[in-house]
Amino acid sequence: GAVVSQHPSRVICKSGTSVKIECRSLDFQATTMFWYRQFPKKSLMLMATSNEGSKATYEQGVEKDKFLINHASLTLSTLTVTSAHPEDSSFYICSASSRDGIMQETQYFGPGTRLLVL
Amino acid sequence: AQSVTQLDSHVSVSEGTPVLLRCNYSSSYSPSLFWYVQHPNKGLQLLLKYTSAATLVKGINGFEAEFKKSETSFHLTKPSAHMSDAAEYFCVVTFTGNQFYFGTGTSLTVIP
Numbered sequence: 349g350a351v352v353s354q355h356p357s358r359v360i361c362k363s364g365t366s367v368k369i370e371c372r373s374l375d376f377q378a379t380t381m382f383w384y385r386q387f388p389k390k391s392l393m394l395m396a397t398s399n400e401g402s403k404a405t406y407e408q409g410v411e412k413d414k415f416l417i418n419h420a421s422l423t424l425s426t427l428t429v430t431s432a433h434p435e436d437s438s439f440y441i442c443s444a445s446s447r448d449g450i451m452q453e454t455q456y457f458g459p460g461t462r463l464l465v466l
Numbered sequence: 467a468q469s470v471t472q473l474d475s476h477v478s479v480s481e482g483t484p485v486l487l488r489c490n491y492s493s494s495y496s497p498s499l500f501w502y503v504q505h506p507n508k509g510l511q512l513l514l515k516y517t518s519a520a521t522l523v524k525g526i527n528g529f530e531a532e533f534k535k536s537e538t539s540f541h542l543t544k545p546s547a548h549m550s551d552a553a554e555y556f557c558v559v560t561f562t563g564n565q566f567y568f569g570t571g572t573s574l575t576v577i578p
Contacts, residue, residue, distance in 0.1 A: 391570045441509055453498045457510040
């Protein structure tokens with residue numbers, strides 16, 4: 349149980365285009381989803397937290413107009429990198445948590461999406 | 467202020483020897499603590515978690531961790547390292563269930 353998927357696993361795009369990354373909780377309802385960015389050999393940097401049906405809360409320094417987050421249902425959140433530039437190239441990881449029972453307070457991570465902007 | 471510290475950025479052990487990865491937290495609240503493992507180009511996998519039940523927590527792949535409130539520690543151990551254990555390990559703490567604090571990670575190398 350508690351499986352989180354991400355799609356796509358890898359994406360290459362041209363500078364200036366937009367890329368959408370999906371994060372799905374496959375066997376539980378995710379009341380909260382988190383989006384992280386990870387640089388090589390570094391820890392995870394939290395970008396934003398989203399609760400189903402409400403606007404995402406962005407961390408300081410993260411441009412909300414550039415990284416659009418939508419959490420429209422209890423099993424799906426999307427991150428759209430708008431007008432991507434080479435410096436946006438990174439490994440993006442989502443996680444999901446639930447308020448229910450034993451899953452409470454635990455984050456379950458997706459496998460990550462490798463974005464390369466040319 | 468709440469924080470979590472992983473004391474070693476790199477740990478190397480020989481295959482078959484014990485593993486110790488250290489994690490300390492600072493907070494005046496009662497935490498929930500987690501250890502995650504990340505293999506290259508993969509997401510994070512939950513190894514184990516402590517949420518105010520038994521202080522000695524057993525996880526997957528033979529790992530366990532002990533919550534010591536007096537030392538504000540949650541060190542990860544394994545009696546005998548396997549080559550497949552080579553990965554990055556993250557200690558994570560939450561106090562509210564809404565905000566999570568990540569350690570900077572410990573890279574474990576297992577020498578054959």
